Amino acid sequence: MSKKQSYEEQIEELEEIIAQIEDESIPVDELAAKVKRAAELIRKCRSVLDATSKEVDTILKDMESGQED
Secondary structure (H helix, E strand, C coil): CCCCCCHHHHHHHHHHHHHHHHCCCCCHHHHHHHHHHHHHHHHHHHHHHHHHHHHHHHHHHHHHHHHCC
16 A cells, blocks of 8 residues: 555554454454454554543643633
């Protein structure tokens, strides 16, 4: 993949992997690689969510402190 995936694209890929695992459509030879990719996607998505949460908290704190002036 040459371009960076958006959060939504990563979630979509993760959902596809989960669906393949659930319906057992992944060949055994590819299963470990798919599980590894799913773990990587989960880490990336969690990182995006954590960063976004921190940014929103900072914005809200800045707004609150601005109202006290």
